[in-house]
Amino acid sequence: MKFVAGGINGEYLKGIHLSAKNKTDSIKIAVAYASGDPEILKDNLQDNVKITFWGRYDSTVPVSVPILKRFLDKQSPNYECKLVPDIFHAKIIWWEDHGAYIGSANLTDRAWYNNIEAGIFITHEELLENNLLEELTGFFDDLDAFSTPLTDEIYKELCELELKNRPFEKQENQKEDEFDKKRLIPKLNPLIRIPDKKEKKEKRKNNFLKEWYATLQILRNIALKVSGDDYRPGWINKNIPHGVQADQFLHAYYYSQVKQGNIALHHQYYEKNRKNPDEALRLAMTWWKALHEAPHSEDVMINDWAIYLKSHFEKERILSTTATEFFEICCKVHALRDHALRVRYSVFGFTPPYPQMKHDERIKLLSEYLYKSKSNTGKSIIESIYHLLYGGAQDKTPDRIWDIANSDEWSIPHFGISSAGEVIGWAMPDIFPPRNGRTSKALTALGFNVKIHSE
Numbered sequence: 001m002k003f004v005a006g007g008i009n010g011e012y013l014k015g016i017h018l019s020a021k022n023k024t025d026s027i028k029i030a031v032a033y034a035s036g037d038p039e040i041l042k043d044n045l046q047d048n049v050k051i052t053f054w055g056r057y058d059s060t061v062p063v064s065v066p067i068l069k070r071f072l073d074k075q076s077p078n079y080e081c082k083l084v085p086d087i088f089h090a091k092i093i094w095w096e097d098h099g100a101y102i103g104s105a106n107l108t109d110r111a112w113y114n115n116i117e118a119g120i121f122i123t124h125e126e127l128l129e130n131n132l133l134e135e136l137t138g139f140f141d142d143l144d145a146f147s148t149p150l151t152d153e154i155y156k157e158l159c160e161l162e163l164k165n166r167p168f169e170k171q172e173n174q175k176e177d178e179f180d181k182k183r184l185i186p187k188l189n190p191l192i193r194i195p196d197k198k199e200k201k202e203k204r205k206n207n208f209l210k211e212w213y214a215t216l217q218i219l220r221n222i223a224l225k226v227s228g229d230d231y232r233p234g235w236i237n238k239n240i241p242h243g244v245q246a247d248q249f250l251h252a253y254y255y256s257q258v259k260q261g262n263i264a265l266h267h268q269y270y271e272k273n274r275k276n277p278d279e280a281l282r283l284a285m286t287w288w289k290a291l292h293e294a295p296h297s298e299d300v301m302i303n304d305w306a307i308y309l310k311s312h313f314e315k316e317r318i319l320s321t322t323a324t325e326f327f328e329i330c331c332k333v334h335a336l337r338d339h340a341l342r343v344r345y346s347v348f349g350f351t352p353p354y355p356q357m358k359h360d361e362r363i364k365l366l367s368e369y370l371y372k373s374k375s376n377t378g379k380s381i382i383e384s385i386y387h388l389l390y391g392g393a394q395d396k397t398p399d400r401i402w403d404i405a406n407s408d409e410w411s412i413p414h415f416g417i418s419s420a421g422e423v424i425g426w427a428m429p430d431i432f433p434p435r436n437g438r439t440s441k442a443l444t445a446l447g448f449n450v451k452i453h454s455e
Helices: 013-023 065-074 109-114 124-129 133-146 152-165 172-182 197-226 242-258 266-273 277-290 298-312 323-332 334-340 359-372 381-390 394-406 417-427 437-445
Strands: 002-004 026-031 050-057 079-085 091-095 099-103 119-123
Touching (some): 002 013, 013 091, 013 099, 013 109, 026 133, 065 079, 091 133, 119 124, 197 242, 197 277, 197 394, 242 266, 242 417, 242 437, 266 277, 266 437, 298 323, 323 359, 334 359, 334 417, 359 381, 381 394, 381 417, 394 417, 417 437
Parallel strands (some): 050 079
Antiparallel strands (some): 002 119, 026 091, 091 099, 099 119
16 A cells, blocks of 8 residues: 655655556546546557546536547547546546555646645555455446446537636636536436445445346356357367366467457457357357367366366365365466465565565465455355355355455455356356356457456
C-alpha cells in the first residue's frame, strides 16, 4: 500500500501508472472530471490494454470536449467512455490484477502534477487480503448501471454547451435550468436511500450466480462438443471426462492463439468473434482436432494431473490431506500455480531485499501459507475445500463458491473464485467443468460475454 500525495511525498499517479500499465490488460477509470492530456488516456497506450472510462455529465461539461473526441475518434471497443449524470464524484483507477488508486485526484494535469492531492494505492494482493476485490467489482458494476455510453449526439450536445459556457460563466443557475429542459441523459437524483451491507452483498451474490450459471452452461455445451468424435484429437481417449477435455481444449486455444508472449489478446478476439461465437468455437475445435500432439502439455493434465486431483478431492479423502499432498494439489491447479507468481514476498514473511525464487518454490510458499491459514471463524483451507465440494446440495455448489470468496466463515486470502471454480471442476468435471481466469479469457476470446474473475 502506498500513500499518494504528489509533491508532498514524491509519490505521483504517473509513476504508478507507468509501472502498472504493462502488468494489466484492463484499466477501469472512474473519475468525475477530466481535461488536458491525461497520461492514462493517451492514444499511444498499448493496444492490448482495454480502457474503460466513466466521467461525469452535467451542465459544466466536466469531461473536456477534446477528451470526448479522442474516445469517439479511436473507434475502438477497447477504448470506451461512459458518462454518469449529476451526482458522480468518484476518483478511482483500477489496473486489474495489479492494484487500485482511491483518492482525490481528477484526470487533469493539475491534479496529477501540481495540486495537493491525497489518495491510497492498494495492490492486488492487498485487495484480496482485505476482501476488497468483490467490493471494487461491485462498485464498477453498479456505476455502469447508472452510466450512458458516449455517442455522437451527446458529444455534439456537449460541444455546443461548452461554447455557450464561455461567455456566460456568471449565469450558472440560468444555464443549468436551460440545460435541464433539453438534456439527452435524464437527471439522476441523489441516492438518498442507501442499501445496507447485507442487501448490497445479496445483490452482488445474485449477480455472480446469474453469470456463473450462464457460463457453466456454455462450458457444458463445449464439453459435449469437444469430447465427441467430430472434434476430439486422436491422442485423447474418449473415456476422459468431458469437462477435462473442455478445459484442456480452452487451455491450448488460449496459450496457442490468444496469449502472445506476455500479451493476452482476448479483448481484441472478443470484438472479432462476438457476433458469431459458434463459428469461432467451430474453427477452434477444428484446429484442436487436427493436432497430432498436445501443444502445451495438455496430455499431462489429462492423463496424470486430472486423475491425481480427482482422487485427492474425493469426499472420504479430502479432510485427511497432508501438507505434502496439498503442495502437490497446488502444483496441479492452474489458478494456484499462476497466483503463486503474483503473491508478494512480504505475505510470506520476507523483508527486502526479496529473494529470487523458481516457480515451484513460489508454489511451495503459497501452499504452506494456505495450509496454515484460517478463516475469520477458524476454518482451515482443507475444511473450506470440503465445504466447497460437499457442504450442501450439489446444485448449490456455485453458492459455495461465493462463500469461499466472501464469507467470514469460509474465506481465506489467496484462495478465491478462480481457484474454487477450478477445484470443483477437477472434483466433478462432468457436472462442473473447471473454470478459472484463463478459462474465462479463452471464452471471451471466442466471443462469449463472460466475466473474468480475478483471484
